[in-house]
Structures are given as C-alpha cells and as structure tokens.
Amino acid sequence: MSVRVVARIRPLLEKELNKDIIVHSASNNDGKSSNVVKIPNPKNESEEFSFTFNSVYDQPTTQEQLFSAEVNPHLKSLFNGVDVTIFAYGVTGTGKTHTMRGGLKLAERGVIPRLLSAVFRRAKRIAKDTEGDTTVSVALSYYEIYNDKVFDLLEPPEKRTPSGLPLRAEANGKTVVAGLSERPCEDLKDFERLYIEANNNRVTAATKLNAHSSRSHAILRVKLTQTTGDMVRESTASAIDLAGSEDNRRTDNGKERLVESAAINKSLFVLSQCIDAISRGEKRIPFRESKMTRILSLGQNNGITIMILNLAPIRSYHLDTLSSLNVSSRAKRIEVREIENEVVFKQAPRTNSGTSTGGMARQPLR
Ligand code: ADP
Numbered sequence: 366m367s368v369r370v371v372a373r374i375r376p377l378l379e380k381e382l383n384k385d386i387i388v389h390s391a392s393n394n395d396g397k398s399s400n401v402v403k404i405p406n407p408k409n410e411s412e413e414f415s416f417t418f419n420s421v422y423d424q425p426t427t428q429e430q431l432f433s434a435e436v437n438p439h440l441k442s443l444f445n446g447v448d449v450t451i452f453a454y455g456v457t458g459t460g461k462t463h464t465m466r467g468g469l470k471l472a473e474r475g476v477i478p479r480l481l482s483a484v485f486r487r488a489k490r491i492a493k494d495t496e497g498d499t500t501v502s503v504a505l506s507y508y509e510i511y512n513d514k515v516f517d518l519l520e521p522p523e524k525r526t527p528s529g530l531p532l533r534a535e536a537n538g539k540t541v542v543a544g545l546s547e548r549p550c551e552d553l554k555d556f557e558r559l560y561i562e563a564n565n566n567r568v569t570a571a572t573k574l575n576a577h578s579s580r581s582h583a584i585l586r587v588k589l590t591q592t593t594g595d596m597v598r599e600s601t602a603s604a605i606d607l608a609g610s611e612d613n614r615r616t617d618n619g620k621e622r623l624v625e626s627a628a629i630n631k632s633l634f635v636l637s638q639c640i641d642a643i644s645r646g647e648k649r650i651p652f653r654e655s656k657m658t659r660i661l662s663l664g665q666n667n668g669i670t671i672m673i674l675n676l677a678p679i680r681s682y683h684l685d686t687l688s689s690l691n692v693s694s695r696a697k698r699i700e701v702r703e704i705e706n707e708v709v710f711k712q713a714p715r716t717n718s719g720t721s722t723g724g725m726a727r728q729p730l731r
C-alpha cells in the first residue's frame with residue numbers, strides 16, 4: 366500500500382469572490398470526479414501543469430463527503446489493530462484547520478470530531494454485539510511541535526518547560542513523545558470538552574495568535590484499547606494539522622519570526638526530502654533531522670497514511686500552490702505496510718510462583 370494522497374480545493378472566501386480562479390480539478394467525460402489538478406505554468410500561462418492524485422475534491426465538497434470517502438472506510442482497519450494517520454499539508458489559508466478541526470456547527474465539523482464520533486459509535490456497537498465481552502476504551506493525547514520542540518496541549522501553558530518534551534524510540538520501532546499526558550475519553554462530550562480546552566491552551570500560549578497556529582504542527586493522537594478477556598489490542602489514529610508550507614523567504618519576517626520560520630521551514634523541508642528519498646527508493650531517509658518527521662515516520666511505520674493536500678484556487682497562492690503540488694504528488698509513491706499491531710495478553714497474577722507482576726506480556730496472536 367502507498368500513502369494515499371488526496372487534494373482538496375477550497376471554495377472562494379467572501380473577500381475573494383472577484384478573484385481569478387487558476388486551480389481546477391480536471392473534469393472527466395464520464396462525469397465521475399476526476400483525480401487530476403490543473404494549474405497554469407507561471408512562466409507561460411498558455412501552458413497547464415497536471416498533477417494526479419488518488420482523489421481530488423473540488424470546491425463544493427462538504428466535510429461529510431470528505432470524511433465518508435477518505436476516513437470512514439479505514440475505521441474497520443483501525444479496530445482491527447491497524448494504526449491510521451491522517452495529515453493535512455498545504456499553504457496557510459488553504460483549509461488545513463477547516464479540514465481537520467472544522468467549525469462548531471454540526472455540518473461544518475471536520476475530520477477529527479467526525480473520527481471520534483465514529484469511533485465511539487463503533488465501540489458502542491462492539492460492546493453490544495459481544496454482550497460486553499469486548500470493551501473499548503479511548504484515550505487522547507494532543508500536542509504541538511513548535512520550533513522543533515514538543516509541547517503537551519492537554520497541560521496548561523504554565524506547566525510547559527522551555528525545552529519541551531523529548532522523543533523516544535520504542536522497541537517496536539515507533540517513535541513516541543516521552544512524558545506526554547493521556548486523558549481517558551468516555552464519549553463525544555468528553556472529547557469536545559478536552560479538545561476545546563486544549564485548543565485554548567494552544568492559543569493562550571501563543572504570543573501572536575494567528576501566526577502561531579500556522580507555524581506549529583498540531584498532532585492529535587487517539588488511542589484505542591480493546592479488551593476481550595485477557596486479550597488486549599491497541600491501535601492509534603493520529604490526526605495532524607501541519608504548519609503552513611509557504612515559502613517564508615517571500616514574506617516579510619521580523620527577527621523572531623525568522624527563527625520560527627527557519628525551524629518550520631526546516632521540518633517541512635525535511636519532510637519533502639524524506640518524500641523524495643523514499644519515492645526514489647533510497648536507503649537513507651533523513652527522518653531524524655526533525656521531530657515532526659521522526660513522529661510522522663512516513664513509510665516506516667506500519668499503517669494507513671492519508672495525506673490531504675489543501676489548496677486555495679486563486680492566483681495569489683500560485684507559486685506556493687505549485688510547490689505543495691510538487692511535494693505531495695511525489696508522496697504517492699511511498700510504500701506503507703498495513704500490518705496489525707500485536708495483541709497483548711494481560712498476565713494473570715500467579716499464585717504459586719509468588720511473582721505477580723500484573724503487567725502485560727507481549728506475544729503474537731497467531
Ligand atoms: P489553514 O489552516 O490551512 O491556514 P484554514 O482552515 O484556517 O486554513 O482556512 C482558511 C479560511 O478558509 C478559513 O476562514 C476557513 O473557514 C475557510 N475555509 C477553508 N476551507 C473551507 C471550505 N472547504 N469551505 C468553506 N470555508 C473554508
């Protein structure tokens with residue numbers, strides 16, 4: 366399996382209604398939605414570039430349509446123990462946060478609240494179908510990577526240490542954030558409360574509100590634990606709202622901003638280098654050069670990865686749009702192994718040996 370790369374073109378905002386639309390999804394003769402994005406060559410406007418993706422969602426696409434087509438089909442795998450990662454990539458202002466978080470109104474809710482809602486619905490059904498033999502618990506972690514430092518968003522900003530949290534490689538090859546908090550989450554109400562509170566933490570910790578959120582990567586991790594008797598199956602769904610991919614050399618940056626954009630540019634630059642290296646089949650992938658790429662570990666982890674490329678259709682984004690199209694169209698060639706996580710058995714307390722650990726033993730199911 367490859368990374369699934371889909372493009373979403375956002376509609377014009379009210380203030381853009383008189384603007385020139387230059388990004389189109391190519392229409393197919395058969396009336397089916399196309400998977401090609403077309404954009405003029407900035408050096409020769411009579412020429413058009415085409416980029417092919419696994420799917421292209423044009424301006425009228427609703428939040429519900431995107432979720433049903435791209436995320437919902439993977440819920441089954443997630444409950445079978447496969448990790449799922451969904452990340453939004455694109456220039457600031459193209460709809461990454463809209464896609465991942467969305468608005469408060471029901472129809473405007475993004476991928477994240479819809480994912481949680483679907484997880485809770487499925488968990489309830491499993492409990493019912495197994496007459497309570499299988500229980501599903503959900504725990505949430507939420508953090509941001511800012512200037513290559515990791516900050517827990519479920520902790521109040523006062524508790525942040527300036528250096529942030531370290532990363533740690535686990536025995537199974539996954540990279541985790543050491544000391545990251547994890548909150549149990551019973552239902553959608555619980556989730557919304559935590560999520561809103563955490564997003565507020567993100568804002569109050571920021572000095573420059575709008576600038577901050579476009580300059581940090583926000584990562585939500587939903588851990589699913591399914592327990593049947595002494596069998597425990599864990600899997601995670603990660604939803605990532607990446608920092609804006611625009612070229613900050615073209616924007617007017619103050620000194621502090623320059624430090625930030627160097628770190629942000631670096632992690633996104635490393636991401637594009639990783640994508641290139643993997644798609645060329647190279648052995649050395651420069652994952653370790655930024656925290657974001659270590660965590661994302663594209664093509665290294667076993668699971669389903671969906672990259673959503675957000676695009677604004679208007680001319681003022683032209684060069685940045687082209688560069689993000691270039692990066693993401695190469696990402697399609699990345700191989701991802703879809704492998705179920707091992708089932709873990711709870712160790713029964715041993716009465717005769719006297720060494721009751723109460724811990725977990727890891728053994729393959731088959
Ligand atoms: P980003 O997170 O990439 O910087 P935002 O998600 O903040 O971009 O989107 C920029 C603006 O465009 C916001 O006002 C958002 O509400 C609006 N927007 C983005 N995508 C859509 C969409 N599909 N439909 C309606 N409005 C959208």
Ligand code: MG
Pocket residue numbers: 461462463578579
């Ligand atoms: Mg945003």
